[in-house]
Amino acid sequence: MASDQETDDSSNSSSLPKNTYKDPDDGRQRFLLELEFVQCLSNPTYIHYLAQNRYFEDEAFIGYLKYLQYWQRPEYIKYIMYPHCLFFLELLQNANFRNAMAHPGNKELAHRQQFYFWKNYRNNRLKHILPRPLPEPVAAPPASAPPPQPGLSTSVTVPATSASIPVPAAAPALSPMQFAMAPGSALAKNDPRSSGADRRKRKKDA
Numbered sequence: 001m002a003s004d005q006e007t008d009d010s011s012n013s014s015s016l017p018k019n020t021y022k023d024p025d026d027g028r029q030r031f032l033l034e035l036e037f038v039q040c041l042s043n044p045t046y047i048h049y050l051a052q053n054r055y056f057e058d059e060a061f062i063g064y065l066k067y068l069q070y071w072q073r074p075e076y077i078k079y080i081m082y083p084h085c086l087f088f089l090e091l092l093q094n095a096n097f098r099n100a101m102a103h104p105g106n107k108e109l110a111h112r113q114q115f116y117f118w119k120n121y122r123n124n125r126l127k128h129i130l131p132r133p134l135p136e137p138v139a140a141p142p143a144s145a146p147p148p149q150p151g152l153s154t155s156v157t158v159p160a161t162s163a164s165i166p167v168p169a170a171a172p173a174l175s176p177m178q179f180a181m182a183p184g185s186a187l188a189k190n191d192p193r194s195s196g197a198d199r200r201k202r203k204k205d206a
Helices: 001-017 029-040 044-052 057-070 084-091 095-100 102-128 190-204
Strands: none
Touching: 029 057, 029 084, 044 102, 057 084
16 A cells, blocks of 8 residues: 555655756856856966865866856857957866966976967967058069161161150261270370480489
8 A cells, every 4th residue: 555655645746847947147246257257268367276175186166167168159259359368278178287287386387388379379370360551563674776777877766765865866877986095185294204304304404
């Protein structure tokens, strides 16, 4: 008889709906708390604090860090203001990193590298984002007219370009002998041999 009563009680208890916890504000408070905690992980000093107080030795806390990886999904990542927290959250899944952050030297190294990233990230990004100026076209040198050949017409036709120098249509070809020094020119007086002969001649006259 007692067994029949126990089976009836068990059947009644299984038929009753289970009481599940429901947030009174539809999870808003939980969302804000988890968002705040995740963004705290962007600070290496806070991670060092967790390691020093042996939070990383608690299996429940390790499972919580694994659960928080949902913040990397696109519908949640848009609320993140400090993206370094997701990088450290990924590193915290590794036991070696969790143990290393317990040492002050590793904490300072992570903080220093984070500072250098903030310092140079904008300049490094601008190198790839800003458009580079196009190279200026190099002007081709003007083509010089070939020298006239003897026996041909001395008229030269030069195409009218902005870089060319106007040349008369009919310019007589100059002979190399026209550039020879005329006799009795001033350049002949500067000859050192002639100047020495003049000095000797003056001494004899004196």
